[in-house]
Amino acid sequence: xxxxxxxxxxxxxxxxxxxxxxxxxxxxxxxxxxxxxxxLTGTHIGCEQGVCGACTVLLDGAAVRSCLVxxxxxxxxxxxxxxxxxxxxxxxxxxxxxFMDNHGLQCGFCTAGFxxxxxxxxxxxxxxxxxxxxxxxxxxxCRCTGYQGIIAAVRQAAAASAQEVRR
Amino acid sequence: xxxxxxxxxxxxxxxxxxxxxxxxxxxAKALAGGQSLVPMxxxxxxxxxxxxxxxRIESLRGIDExxxxxxxxxxxxxxVLETDERVARLTPIVTEATRLIGHFQIRNRGxxxxxxxxxxxxxxxxxVALATDATVEVASTAGxxxxxxxxxxxxxxxxxxxxxxxxTAIEIPAARAGxxxxxxxxxxxxxxxxxxGAAVRVTRDGDGSLSDARVVAFAVAGRPLRLREAEQALNSxxxxxxxxxxxxxxxxxxxxxxxxxxxxxxxxxVIGHVAMQAIQQAVERAGNGATQQ
Numbered sequence: 001x002x003x004x005x006x007x008x009x010x011x012x013x014x015x016x017x018x019x020x021x022x023x024x025x026x027x028x029x030x031x032x033x034x035x036x037x038x039x040l041t042g043t044h045i046g047c048e049q050g051v052c053g054a055c056t057v058l059l060d061g062a063a064v065r066s067c068l069v070x071x072x073x074x075x076x077x078x079x080x081x082x083x084x085x086x087x088x089x090x091x092x093x094x095x096x097x098x099f100m101d102n103h104g105l106q107c108g109f110c111t112a113g114f115x116x117x118x119x120x121x122x123x124x125x126x127x128x129x130x131x132x133x134x135x136x137x138x139x140x141x142c143r144c145t146g147y148q149g150i151i152a153a154v155r156q157a158a159a160a161s162a163q164e165v166r167r
Numbered sequence: 168x169x170x171x172x173x174x175x176x177x178x179x180x181x182x183x184x185x186x187x188x189x190x191x192x193x194x195a196k197a198l199a200g201g202q203s204l205v206p207m208x209x210x211x212x213x214x215x216x217x218x219x220x221x222x223r224i225e226s227l228r229g230i231d232e233x234x235x236x237x238x239x240x241x242x243x244x245x246x247v248l249e250t251d252e253r254v255a256r257l258t259p260i261v262t263e264a265t266r267l268i269g270h271f272q273i274r275n276r277g278x279x280x281x282x283x284x285x286x287x288x289x290x291x292x293x294x295v296a297l298a299t300d301a302t303v304e305v306a307s308t309a310g311x312x313x314x315x316x317x318x319x320x321x322x323x324x325x326x327x328x329x330x331x332x333x334x335t336a337i338e339i340p341a342a343r344a345g346x347x348x349x350x351x352x353x354x355x356x357x358x359x360x361x362x363x364g365a366a367v368r369v370t371r372d373g374d375g376s377l378s379d380a381r382v383v384a385f386a387v388a389g390r391p392l393r394l395r396e397a398e399q400a401l402n403s404x405x406x407x408x409x410x411x412x413x414x415x416x417x418x419x420x421x422x423x424x425x426x427x428x429x430x431x432x433x434x435x436x437v438i439g440h441v442a443m444q445a446i447q448q449a450v451e452r453a454g455n456g457a458t459q460q
Contacts (some may be wrong), residue, residue, distance in 0.1 A: 051206075064275050071174045072220075
């Protein structure tokens, strides 16, 4: 390849079940691609350096910080954002409902990242202890208030899922 | 901030990746999990004309039992190591260290090779590599070579590797009967970078004495360091008080840097305590009760 090699690539991804294809600058992060190219602005960008967790999405099922993945790296992948959890008219997921019931929102900026992270966390740890919950949430701890509502929401969502399994 | 512009390459074979690194030299950087490199690029602390993504090279991933130990492909993600049964059985300190790395979202992307190559002074894997006498496999278009982990690390964020060289695997000897391992670190919040940390191995011999100790301090110098005086004290069956003195001597020359979360002085004070905790736990796990009195 020459120095004049292209600095953009065609990226095709499936986001919330819908296919998106576009020519994307190589340096564009997945977070910016989702917000600007897919116009899915539910994914928030807080610190843009992988610390705050607000931009967490599911990339082929794994919770990742979308500001630390370049969109070109995600070519061919399947992504779920906050918009994909309960699309138009669908009932809220157990996690979303639990966040609502327990006011697990705080200022709200971090909420999309929390909800996505908790969806992945509870899938992998269906019966978490309080300590596991705190560890599971540690990657999204932002900077306001005490997270008690969020912890209560995770407990409720875990219990709701357990009940679902027993039925 | 946004990273400066670069050209992205996505080779699917190791050979292609090595050719790209050779062609672009200093102006190219290998992209593994990106959990440290991308923030540095976003801060514009690092800028490269070419990024060579290793994520599509299947041969760099995987865990194999070899010569009684493990050969771990450099591209193996931390989340895989965290839950792998062979890793837990043969190299339990790797499992334990992995849980200390960042948060689960970070471990879903981060790789062991990327962590070693990034050479963050606070990196758990670097210290574990020293504590386990691990070796690192390196490749370039000129061929492959193997080096001891101790010879890999130079200074903060800097290894002895040439720009055209790539870490392809790490080989970690399996824990032997009588081995005890521990890794401890001090952080302000769960998942933060360690303010001071220690990885320890001791071996309990048939006669009850300890040998072959490794006491590795991390996050208190530009690279992980073996605290040899403490190792010697353990090997010679020193009493707890003598061990504490040996630790103090071993850390007296350290000059950890000040940063936003802790002063260098604080790090220097706590490293002795963190190392002592790790030693006690390793000795306990090696069997036969607590530190020899």
